[in-house]
Structures are given as C-alpha cells and as structure tokens.
Amino acid sequence: MKKFFKHLxxxxxxxxxxxxxxxxxxxxxxxxxxxxxxxxxELNNSFRGGAMNHRTGKFDDGSDPAGWYERD
Known part of the structure; x- marks a missing residue:
C-alpha cells in the first residue's frame, strides 16, 4: 500500500x-x-487628425493620389 501512494x-x-x-x-x-x-x-494618424480618405476609410495627410477626400 505504501508503494502505491509513492507511485501516486x-x-x-x-x-x-x-x-x-x-x-x-x-x-x-x-x-x-x-x-x-x-x-x-492607424492610432497615430487618428491623433494627428488630417483629411479623411474615403477610399481607405482612414485619416491621412491628404497625399494619396488615388484617394478621395470629399464625399460625392
């Protein structure tokens, strides 16, 4: 019995x-x-502000050549 408890x-x-x-x-x-x-x-750009790029859905500095920055 003692051996059993040792193994346990x-x-x-x-x-x-x-x-x-x-x-x-x-x-x-x-x-x-x-x-x-x-x-x-993303977090840094939202703190700095900037223009809303509606193509990407994020704020950026407005320099994206394919982006659009005003709602149509």
Missing amino acids: VKALLAAIRFAMVFLSEAVRLLASSAQTKPADD
Missing part, C-alpha cells in the same frame, strides 16, 4: 509539472505573437 504522488507531481510547462509554453507562444503597434500606424 510521483504520477501527480509529473502531471502537475506537465501542466505547468504546457501553460507556460502556451503563454509564451501567445505573448510572442501579440502586436504591440497598430497596423499602418
């Missing part, structure tokens, strides 16, 4: 170790793929 404790410790490693690797994977900067600098 070893198995539980191994399961806990596996779960901890799995969770830490999952967190590491998710953290490495996180974007820390908005795509196309």
